[in-house]
Amino acid sequence: MKRLLLLLLLAAPARADIVNYRCKEGDTLSLIAAEYYGDRKKAVFIMAENKIKNAKPLRPGEKLKIPVPREITTSPGDTFDGLAAGFLGDPQRGVFIAEVNGMSVDDRLPAGTPLIIPFTVTHKAQATETFQSIAATYFNDKSQAELIRRYNAMTDRNTIEKDETIQVPVFGVRLSASKMPAIDGDSKTRRATRHDAQQKAATNLPRAWQAWRTGEAKQIETLLSELDLDYLDTPEAVEVALLRGLAAAALGNKELAIESFKAVRARKESHVLRKFDYSPKILELWKEAGGSTD
Numbered sequence: 001m002k003r004l005l006l007l008l009l010l011a012a013p014a015r016a017d018i019v020n021y022r023c024k025e026g027d028t029l030s031l032i033a034a035e036y037y038g039d040r041k042k043a044v045f046i047m048a049e050n051k052i053k054n055a056k057p058l059r060p061g062e063k064l065k066i067p068v069p070r071e072i073t074t075s076p077g078d079t080f081d082g083l084a085a086g087f088l089g090d091p092q093r094g095v096f097i098a099e100v101n102g103m104s105v106d107d108r109l110p111a112g113t114p115l116i117i118p119f120t121v122t123h124k125a126q127a128t129e130t131f132q133s134i135a136a137t138y139f140n141d142k143s144q145a146e147l148i149r150r151y152n153a154m155t156d157r158n159t160i161e162k163d164e165t166i167q168v169p170v171f172g173v174r175l176s177a178s179k180m181p182a183i184d185g186d187s188k189t190r191r192a193t194r195h196d197a198q199q200k201a202a203t204n205l206p207r208a209w210q211a212w213r214t215g216e217a218k219q220i221e222t223l224l225s226e227l228d229l230d231y232l233d234t235p236e237a238v239e240v241a242l243l244r245g246l247a248a249a250a251l252g253n254k255e256l257a258i259e260s261f262k263a264v265r266a267r268k269e270s271h272v273l274r275k276f277d278y279s280p281k282i283l284e285l286w287k288e289a290g291g292s293t294d
Helices: 002-011 029-037 040-049 080-087 091-100 131-139 142-151 185-213 217-224 234-250 254-267 280-288
Strands: 018-022 063-067 070-073 114-117 119-124 165-170
Touching: 029 040, 029 063, 040 063, 040 119, 040 131, 063 119, 070 080, 070 185, 080 091, 080 114, 091 114, 119 131, 131 142, 131 165, 142 165, 185 217, 185 234, 217 234, 234 254, 234 280, 254 280
Parallel strands: none
Antiparallel strands: 018 063, 070 114, 119 165
16 A cells, blocks of 8 residues: 555656755745745745745755746647646636736637746635735735635635635746746747747738639638648637638538638637628528628
């Protein structure tokens, strides 16, 4: 039994939001906080992670865990809810990843998008505590109480009881540039693919619309064939898929046209076609794909 437990511990993956640190001569909690976060006052996060109740001298060689935010690169099919389930332990926390990155939780995530995943620290109440007092402890700002309540799905409560634990989300903290981890090869590839897709879309979409206006459907196929919708923002992805559908319809490929129109709706279900902009044939195929007209 002991051997099995040891094997399980050895197999457990290291936490990606933790950096292991070995103290040097002269180190203090505030100096380490300044080194990693650029702010001595943020030593409270290191203290919480290491269950240090009061600031103390550090011994050379002493090991600490430094909680850190992570920068990830999205893959095809990623969603805020899915990322929150994997990184923050609850799909409902997707809204917080979106907010940290200045986005809406309803936004579709193109592959190759860099995102910051905030870190959290665990707080255990020593007595009955208010969310305002917890916010003051970690952020010196009582107004952050509502954020902590929302993150823990405790919006109907004002306090936590002794020995109760909650997660305190730490937003707005960035690692010092020298402490940022190197981007792995796969992430670099996805970022490069997204950059290339954006550049090609910016160049080829106006040409493709011009080709549509002049009746050159084959030219549309040539201009847009290499664009991967997964790596484009929603407006560009909708345009590319729509133009592919229009070209396919003009060339008599009904199945491809419907497939392309469905791709439009997959990225933006509310997209509609105006009746006076398109022929009855195209509008019929659009409706077969489940689309609406006005």
